[in-house]
Amino acid sequence: MRSICPLCNGLYDIDYNCTNCGATMVDEGPRVNLMDDYSPYLLDEITNRVDGVERDECIHIFRCPSCGIQESFSIERKGF
Ligand SMILES: [Zn+2]
Ligand SMILES: [Zn+2]
Numbered sequence: 001m002r003s004i005c006p007l008c009n010g011l012y013d014i015d016y017n018c019t020n021c022g023a024t025m026v027d028e029g030p031r032v033n034l035m036d037d038y039s040p041y042l043l044d045e046i047t048n049r050v051d052g053v054e055r056d057e058c059i060h061i062f063r064c065p066s067c068g069i070q071e072s073f074s075i076e077r078k079g080f
Pocket of ligand 2: 020
């Protein structure tokens with residue numbers, strides 16, 4: 001059995017509502033794929049977080065199409 005992220009694999013969508021305006025946020029994809037755009041400081045932050053967390057999860061960036069804010073959500077990987 002292997003664990004996969006349901007969002008990365010298109011199994012289903014998860015809707016989050018923007019904390020600012022309540023609009024449905026859009027999945028911008030997993031955070032790891034965006035690493036090239038981030039500074040070394042943020043890379044360190046991600047590494048520390050991964051080392052400290054045992055849970056099997058995928059960090060996704062969600063963006064609000066209405067007001068433009070971005071938030072990170074931890075998506076639990078499922079075993080299949
Ligand atoms: Zn994912
Ligand atoms: Zn919003």
